[in-house]
């Protein structure tokens with residue numbers, strides 16, 4: 001049983017047609033309309049509210065491929081059944097987790113992390129299927145990619161959310177916040 005104080009939150013950018021990356025897993029479309037100067041479009045305010053991240057292996061590999069210093073200050077849990085090790089310099093920042101959505105969340109909660117940033121399409125879809133996504137901040141970039149990696153996929157039943165806020169940024173991006181209905 002997932003207790004009330006556990007929160008699983010999404011903060012993600014999508015194309016108009018609902019993709020989070022192109023079909024090669026690249027996210028250049030996110031840079032089409034640069035953020036207003038000095039404005040991170042709610043990212044640091046959001047990350048202030050989370051204790052740790054749970055990301056899918058594909059998203060983790062995308063971040064590694066950016067070849068930038070490790071961008072997260074909070075602990076990162078990488079969900080993978082194939083990865084056995086992470087780069088040496090990241091061993092203190094990352095843990096690989098395995099198992100079902102419930103098992104993975106239990107492992108993370110047992111370490112004292114309650115409020116989680118959930119990242120990656122398949123990862124979000126797996127938790128959503130089990131009603132384990134509590135909040136979603138979805139920022140729409142006004143491009144149509146035509147193909148790519150989708151944010152959402154097939155579900156056995158409709159999942160209901162409640163609209164909390166909507167904001168149009170000067171660069172034309174629209175950010176909507178939803179809570180689980």
Ligand SMILES: NC(=O)c1ccc[n+]([C@@H]2O[C@H](COP(=O)([O-])OP(=O)(O)OC[C@H]3O[C@@H](n4cnc5c(N)ncnc54)[C@H](OP(=O)(O)O)[C@@H]3O)[C@@H](O)[C@H]2O)c1
Nearest residue numbers: 013021025056057058059062080081082120121122123126
């Ligand atoms: N637009 C944005 O804001 C944004 C944000 C984040 C990511 N992205 C992009 O999204 C893409 C990655 O998304 P994705 O949908 O391909 O995958 P993902 O959720 O990042 O990773 C999927 C992987 O997670 C592991 N996993 C293990 N158990 C799982 C389970 N029960 N359910 C789901 N995943 C499980 C599997 O790895 P193993 O095969 O190792 O078991 C699986 O292949 C990347 O291209 C990234 O650049 C975009």
